[in-house]
Amino acid sequence: MTLFIEQCLNGLQFGLLLFLLAAGLTLVFGIMDLVNLAHGSLYMIGAYFAATFAAWTGSFVLGALLALVATLIVGMAVEVIVMRRLYGRDHLDHVLGTFGLILFFDEAVRLIWGPEGLSLPLPSWLNTAITILPGFDYSAYKFSIIVVSLVVAGFLYVLVMRTRVGMLIRAGASNREMVGALGVNIKLLYTLVFGLGAALAGLAGLMQAPILTVQIGMGENILILAFVITVIGGIGSIRGALVAALLVGFIDTLGRSYLPDFLRMMFSKEVAATAAPALSSMLIYLLMAIVLVVKPEGLFSAAGK
Amino acid sequence: MSGAFTPRNIVAALLFAALLLLPLYAHFANDRFLLTLFTRIIILAMAAVSLNLILGFGGMMSFGHAAYLGIGGYAVGILAFEGVPSGFVQWPVALAASALFALVIGALSLRTRGVYFIMITLAFAQMAYYIIAGLARYGGDDGLTIQKRSQFFAPINLTDKVQFYYLCLALLLGALYLAWRLVNSRFGLAIQGARSNDTRMRAIGFPTYRYKLVCFVIAGTLCGLAGALLANHTDFVSPAMMYWTRSGDLIIMVVLGGMGSVIGPVFGAVALLVLEETLSGITEYWQIILGPLLLLVVLFARGGIDGLLGKVRHG
Numbered sequence: 001m002t003l004f005i006e007q008c009l010n011g012l013q014f015g016l017l018l019f020l021l022a023a024g025l026t027l028v029f030g031i032m033d034l035v036n037l038a039h040g041s042l043y044m045i046g047a048y049f050a051a052t053f054a055a056w057t058g059s060f061v062l063g064a065l066l067a068l069v070a071t072l073i074v075g076m077a078v079e080v081i082v083m084r085r086l087y088g089r090d091h092l093d094h095v096l097g098t099f100g101l102i103l104f105f106d107e108a109v110r111l112i113w114g115p116e117g118l119s120l121p122l123p124s125w126l127n128t129a130i131t132i133l134p135g136f137d138y139s140a141y142k143f144s145i146i147v148v149s150l151v152v153a154g155f156l157y158v159l160v161m162r163t164r165v166g167m168l169i170r171a172g173a174s175n176r177e178m179v180g181a182l183g184v185n186i187k188l189l190y191t192l193v194f195g196l197g198a199a200l201a202g203l204a205g206l207m208q209a210p211i212l213t214v215q216i217g218m219g220e221n222i223l224i225l226a227f228v229i230t231v232i233g234g235i236g237s238i239r240g241a242l243v244a245a246l247l248v249g250f251i252d253t254l255g256r257s258y259l260p261d262f263l264r265m266m267f268s269k270e271v272a273a274t275a276a277p278a279l280s281s282m283l284i285y286l287l288m289a290i291v292l293v294v295k296p297e298g299l300f301s302a303a304g305k
Numbered sequence: 306m307s308g309a310f311t312p313r314n315i316v317a318a319l320l321f322a323a324l325l326l327l328p329l330y331a332h333f334a335n336d337r338f339l340l341t342l343f344t345r346i347i348i349l350a351m352a353a354v355s356l357n358l359i360l361g362f363g364g365m366m367s368f369g370h371a372a373y374l375g376i377g378g379y380a381v382g383i384l385a386f387e388g389v390p391s392g393f394v395q396w397p398v399a400l401a402a403s404a405l406f407a408l409v410i411g412a413l414s415l416r417t418r419g420v421y422f423i424m425i426t427l428a429f430a431q432m433a434y435y436i437i438a439g440l441a442r443y444g445g446d447d448g449l450t451i452q453k454r455s456q457f458f459a460p461i462n463l464t465d466k467v468q469f470y471y472l473c474l475a476l477l478l479g480a481l482y483l484a485w486r487l488v489n490s491r492f493g494l495a496i497q498g499a500r501s502n503d504t505r506m507r508a509i510g511f512p513t514y515r516y517k518l519v520c521f522v523i524a525g526t527l528c529g530l531a532g533a534l535l536a537n538h539t540d541f542v543s544p545a546m547m548y549w550t551r552s553g554d555l556i557i558m559v560v561l562g563g564m565g566s567v568i569g570p571v572f573g574a575v576a577l578l579v580l581e582e583t584l585s586g587i588t589e590y591w592q593i594i595l596g597p598l599l600l601l602v603v604l605f606a607r608g609g610i611d612g613l614l615g616k617v618r619h620g
Contacts (some may be wrong), residue, residue, distance in 0.1 A: 095423065099556075224549060278436050282432050288425070292425050
């Protein structure tokens with residue numbers, strides 16, 4: 001039972017982390033109509049910055065904050081230099097242009113930090129287990145990821161639903177031309193939204209960094225997951241991204257831990273051992289395929305296109 | 306009004322003449338690597354030609370085309386591993402498996418459009434990737450070494466590098482001919498009509514879904530053949546050959562060469578792979594040049610190489 005609770009918490013933690021990544025992606029998707037494959041690179045850069053700044057300052061928290069700011073700046077610079085020129089173009093151009101950016105960022109990271117990965121050690125106060133329920137301990141760091149993600153999700157909700165900037169973001173998602181025609185500085189809004197998305201991706205990257213190693217290409221795998229989430233949730237919908245991210249987080253985590261046992265009940269040991277890893281990696285893609293076949297616009301389609 | 310001597314035709318003719326004579330040069334210069342490199346380029350050009358059928362002419366932005374490379378390759382690899390070395394079995398199986406996969410995912414994916422289509426094809430390709438990476442019997446993540454290339458009757462021997470090169474080249478020319486016939490047929494015109502305006506095509510009575518699906522299956526089958534060739538070329542198959550970045554590479558070839566031109570993807574494949582080879586000779590960090598270069602092509606050279614060649618003619 002404790003194992004099950006632990007796996008559920010792991011699923012929640014992974015899902016929330018994916019949400020941070022997918023939220024930025026879906027905002028950029030929904031508002032600028034931009035397919036940004038390089039979103040995973042910002043995730044990677046966030047992790048690299050955090051590892052470097054934490055080593056410089058000697059403080060995990062300070063390093064993380066600096067990394068967040070740095071990723072925000074990189075994101076806004078990328079928007080001004082490159083992305084701005086891609087708006088209004090074909091989706092294929094987006095795919096290709098941002099694919100070029102991935103190559104650039106991967107290689108730039110290799111050039112600056114070298115081909116070996118970095119590690120971001122946890123401070124001792126996070127590297128312990130805390131007792132959540134009587135008789136149930138959980139990693140303090142993973143628990144703090146859950147807390148931070150929930151706080152950020154709440155902040156995002158307030159920002160998008162309760163502030164003037166959020167109102168403009170929502171308006172931009174449903175009708176860009178009209179917002180521009182009403183005299184809103186669309187360029188600045190776009191730069192801000194892209195920077196916000198980059199910072200969220202960077203936050204996800206730096207929080208994941210102590211759990212996994214910081215390495216080149218770390219963004220590519222998780223990027224596909226973030227895309228799956230935005231598509232399941234409906235492009236442009238933050239609420240959809242949250243629901244889909246949690247769904248994917250739970251299904252992936254629980255699938256990996258329970259599918260082997262489940263298959264062993266029905267098939268021979270050999271079949272289960274062969275099929276389980278492949279099947280658990282496939283589960284979320286299967287989910288996406290089913291969602292798209294049943295609801296081709298995703299679960300919560302934001303724009304009424 | 307320059308007839309057959311347009312810049313595009315001249316460049317294409319020069320390219321194919323060079324490809325025809327390449328083994329001769331490689332023989333005299335004793336440069337075996339060049340032959341290997343260009344065999345690979347020709348095979349990937351064939352994959353790009355197949356992708357162009359759906360991407361350039363059909364307007365279907367598939368982001369999972371590398372899956373067929375893997376399926377075609379693994380059909381050869383698995384049959385060889387199980388003691389069926391005959392190419393007369395391996396290649397038809399590779400084609401049939403790719404066609405079947407294309408039929409299933411095409412039938413589902415073509416219900417969606419736009420970004421959703423990009424993503425769903427990507428998702429299906431990733432599913433195929435994970436299935437194959439999970440086949441522990443056939444090496445899983447590490448891949449599968451092919452001990453013996455596909456066996457055909459007496460004079461044909463795929464282990465002969467020059468012979469294999471010419472076989473690939475002949476198949477590429479065949480693929481180009483097929484693509485050319487296809488896009489200029491009534492079927493091809495219907496597909497291109499559906500790309501420009503799907504609703505109108507349906508309104509005048511074309512069942513565009515079925516047309517597109519057939520096109521999708523033809524493209525997948527052709528790419529499966531390229532996969533079977535690639536497996537024979539490298540004597541090795543691994544899930545990496547169908548990873549999503551591979552699909553990205555194929556898209557780059559098509560767009561770089563020029564979408565919607567039959568010969569364009571061949572230009573693109575040659576340009577991209579020769580560029581990669583040259584840049585990696587200059588610096589270890591060649592992708593830092595290639596990445597921005599791609600971006601520049603997207604931003605400023607729409608229509609790719611083929612488009613540039615077309616422009617020369619107009620002034």
